[in-house]
Amino acid sequence: MAAKFDQNDDSVVVIVGSGAGGGTLSNELAQKGVKVVVLEAGKRIEYEDFINDEWDSFGQLAWKDMRTTSGDWRVHKDFPNLPAWIVKAVGGTSIHWAGASLRLQEREFKDASTYGRVPGANLLDWPLTLAELEPYYAKAEDKMGVTRTNDIPGLPGNNNFKVFKAGADKLGYKECHTGRMAINSVERDGRNACQQTGFCFQGCKWGAKWSTLYTEIPKGEATGNLEVRPESHVAQIEHDSSGKVTGVTYFDADGRLQRQKARIVAVAGNSLESPRLLLNSASSKFPDGLANSSGQVGRNYMRHTTGSVYAIFEQPVHMYRGTTMAGIMRDEARNDPSRGFVGGYELETLSLGLPFMAAFLNPGAWGREFTTAIDGYSNMAGMWIVGEDMPQETNRVTLSDQKDKWALPVANVHFDDHPNDIAMRNHAFGQGKAMYEAVGATRVFPTPPYPSTHNLGTNRMSANARDGVVNGHGQSHDIKNLFVSDGSQFTTGGAENPTLTIVTLAIRQADYIAEQMKSNSI
Amino acid sequence: MTTTETTLAREGLSRRGFLQRSAGGFAAAIAITSTGALLNASEAWALDVKGLKPETMKTLILVARDIYPHDKIADRYYAIAMKGYDEKAAGNPQTKAEIEAFVAALDGAAGEGGYVGRPWEADRVAILKNQSADPMFETIRSGLIASLYNQKEIWPIFGYEGEAFSKGGYIHRGFDDITWL
Numbered sequence: 061m062a063a064k065f066d067q068n069d070d071s072v073v074v075i076v077g078s079g080a081g082g083g084t085l086s087n088e089l090a091q092k093g094v095k096v097v098v099l100e101a102g103k104r105i106e107y108e109d110f111i112n113d114e115w116d117s118f119g120q121l122a123w124k125d126m127r128t129t130s131g132d133w134r135v136h137k138d139f140p141n142l143p144a145w146i147v148k149a150v151g152g153t154s155i156h157w158a159g160a161s162l163r164l165q166e167r168e169f170k171d172a173s174t175y176g177r178v179p180g181a182n183l184l185d186w187p188l189t190l191a192e193l194e195p196y197y198a199k200a201e202d203k204m205g206v207t208r209t210n211d212i213p214g215l216p217g218n219n220n221f222k223v224f225k226a227g228a229d230k231l232g233y234k235e236c237h238t239g240r241m242a243i244n245s246v247e248r249d250g251r252n253a254c255q256q257t258g259f260c261f262q263g264c265k266w267g268a269k270w271s272t273l274y275t276e277i278p279k280g281e282a283t284g285n286l287e288v289r290p291e292s293h294v295a296q297i298e299h300d301s302s303g304k305v306t307g308v309t310y311f312d313a314d315g316r317l318q319r320q321k322a323r324i325v326a327v328a329g330n331s332l333e334s335p336r337l338l339l340n341s342a343s344s345k346f347p348d349g350l351a352n353s354s355g356q357v358g359r360n361y362m363r364h365t366t367g368s369v370y371a372i373f374e375q376p377v378h379m380y381r382g383t384t385m386a387g388i389m390r391d392e393a394r395n396d397p398s399r400g401f402v403g404g405y406e407l408e409t410l411s412l413g414l415p416f417m418a419a420f421l422n423p424g425a426w427g428r429e430f431t432t433a434i435d436g437y438s439n440m441a442g443m444w445i446v447g448e449d450m451p452q453e454t455n456r457v458t459l460s461d462q463k464d465k466w467a468l469p470v471a472n473v474h475f476d477d478h479p480n481d482i483a484m485r486n487h488a489f490g491q492g493k494a495m496y497e498a499v500g501a502t503r504v505f506p507t508p509p510y511p512s513t514h515n516l517g518t519n520r521m522s523a524n525a526r527d528g529v530v531n532g533h534g535q536s537h538d539i540k541n542l543f544v545s546d547g548s549q550f551t552t553g554g555a556e557n558p559t560l561t562i563v564t565l566a567i568r569q570a571d572y573i574a575e576q577m578k579s580n581s582i
Numbered sequence: 583m584t585t586t587e588t589t590l591a592r593e594g595l596s597r598r599g600f601l602q603r604s605a606g607g608f609a610a611a612i613a614i615t616s617t618g619a620l621l622n623a624s625e626a627w628a629l630d631v632k633g634l635k636p637e638t639m640k641t642l643i644l645v646a647r648d649i650y651p652h653d654k655i656a657d658r659y660y661a662i663a664m665k666g667y668d669e670k671a672a673g674n675p676q677t678k679a680e681i682e683a684f685v686a687a688l689d690g691a692a693g694e695g696g697y698v699g700r701p702w703e704a705d706r707v708a709i710l711k712n713q714s715a716d717p718m719f720e721t722i723r724s725g726l727i728a729s730l731y732n733q734k735e736i737w738p739i740f741g742y743e744g745e746a747f748s749k750g751g752y753i754h755r756g757f758d759d760i761t762w763l
Contacts, residue, residue: 112744112745112746112747112748113744113745114732115728115732216757216758217758218752218757218758219756219757219758219759219760222758222760222763223760223763226763254751254753255750255751255752255753256751256752256753256757257746257747257750257751257752257753258746258751258752259746259747265747266747266751373762374762375760375762376741376760377760378741378743378756378759378760380742380743381743381746381752381755381756381757382751382752382753382757382758413742413744414731414737414740414742415727415728415731415732418727418730418731419727419728419731424723424724426649426650426723427649427651427707428651430650431650431651431652434652434731434740435652435654435740437740437741437742438740438741438742439741499763
């Protein structure tokens with residue numbers, strides 16, 4: 061039975077956002093008996109109501125509120141008000157994600173030590189090690205039902221994967237399989253097995269892919285300790301004269317300003333909204349925004365060095381049938397500077413339906429070079445590049461001159477590619493092309509990055525308060541009862557899809573918050 | 583109504599099947615009636631034009647095909663993709679003026695007979711390239727991404743099957759049926 065808490069109840073933990081970070085934290089705390097109010101900007105849409113149609117689903121789920129962009133990234137030119145393709149709904153982007161669940165590699169927690177000085181990069185080691193996270197990774201994998209862990213079988217490979225695998229084999233790549241996916245290959249945890257429907261990005265209508273919407277959140281609600289308030293857009297975090305946070309103000313579904321008092325506030329609105337909220341909460345005591353004594357709030361924005369490779373073959377592929385991200389090739393995820401860049405990348409299969417292929421294959425293109433590619437749609441295979449990009453201080457979320465419907469400044473997202481990012485992307489384009497040509501591709505396309513789904517780093521963890529926003533538990537250096545619980549904590553991005561690590565950090569953070577509450581430290 | 587008629591009606595086109603296909607390419611394939619409608623006899627559809635000059639709407643349909651030329655796609659799908667501009671023009675004099683000015687510029691660049699009078703795609707594409715800095719060109723191009731490619735009726739022509747949940751996904755319908763590898 062879902063709880064209902066008084067807005068003046070200052071014993072609750074308020075969590076802003078209900079995605080992989082906030083949704084997981086809410087359940088973990090509720091299971092420990094902690095009272096939690098989740099404020100979610102979006103509506104609650106149950107999975108039966110998801111839509112197998114790309115544009116209709118985008119209209120139903122995507123965060124379409126105004127944002128602005130700047131920088132040399134192509135997204136700024138092609139999609140100036142859509143820097144990110146993420147979700148505004150209960151469950152957040154855990155509705156949209158593809159399900160790939162990979163642990164960060166040991167060295168990826170120690171980039172500054174491993175890579176040395178990289179000009180223009182603001183590299184820093186995490187205040188955490190893989191060894192410290194391993195027990196929590198194990199809990200996350202079990203919770204999410206990740207294939208190839210906990211004796212859960214891998215998913216079967218679809219046509220898109222078979223083409224990808226054949227190419228990887230021809231090139232002599234060794235580690236290529238159908239992935240570690242938080243998609244049920246068999247019924248588990250009361251949820252269906254994958255029916256190879258496709259439309260993973262549009263929300264899984266079978267509930268086979270893990271999302272906080274139909275796992276963490278109802279489990280948390282069943283404890284009686286969790287209340288989720290949809291259509292509650294947090295405007296500001298408030299604090300007292302001592303500098304402790306005391307609660308938040310938010311706009312409800314009817315546009316009325318409300319206040320929820322809190323003992324602790326955890327921000328989990330993703331790497332664009334979380335720094336925006338901290339900056340929009342500036343006060344006379346904290347004129348640069350909350351938790352920002354380092355000046356690092358909003359900086360070091362990372363989005364992974366992405367890009368796609370699509371190829372056309374003589375015979376049909378029907379890549380859209382089945383799991384959208386149906387397999388992975390990990391051999392290039394190593395750090396091997398002889399390739400001309402530091403860090404590594406994963407290649408993962410990907411497909412788009414015809415409408416989104418038209419939108420994303422080569423935004424802005426027209427004429428027969430473009431339309432003959434679309435004519436080859438049924439014979440097309442596709443893959444996505446996920447590589448480590450360099451944190452740069454100047455890649456950052458700031459407050460825009462533009463305001464939203466509540467007169468709150470919106471986020472401006474500035475991004476310039478680092479030379480290392482470009483070198484890595486070009487290498488990956490070349491390897492992807494070689495994989496497809498090895499199995500007979502007649503035409504191959506390098507597709508530029510889509511609006512970002514992996515948004516990271518804008519409230520990063522650091523050992524020293526001067527270098528970052530939060531400590532190794534996601535607790536802000538400046539304010540003890542203010543936490544960050546999403547991907548904005550990442551000190552560096554690694555080469556792996558971030559959701560598993562976000563969930564892992566949330567489980568670990570819940571233990572820490574509960575202990576600190578018990579000992580009355582916060 | 584037949585299924586085709588129902589589909590046409592939903593798309594804002596009406597069925598007119600009484601004329602024989604005429605030779606002479608696009609310029610002749612779409613006739614303009616005395617009441618100001620566009621009539622495509624060979625594809626058996628008509629489109630009432632209310633906001634724009636009928637000639638302008640006819641040109642926009644060809645512009646749409648020249649921007650995103652798919653030889654397997656009939657004119658009617660380009661007409662459906664562009665008819666929104668006629669509706670917008672009917673309700674907004676400024677939009678109407680901008681569209682008419684854009685088409686007038688194309689006609690001016692094309693010379694005698696105007697844009698639709700130029701028989702070869704390559705010549706028309708050259709004219710479009712010269713006009714591609716006009717904001718109206720980008721409005722039309724970017725609008726086509728959804729108004730053309732999101733028409734469910736054209737998806738099968740490209741081999742895209744669309745919605746799959748109601749059919750039980752592809753687990754028993756060929757998700758791994760590739761044989762040529």
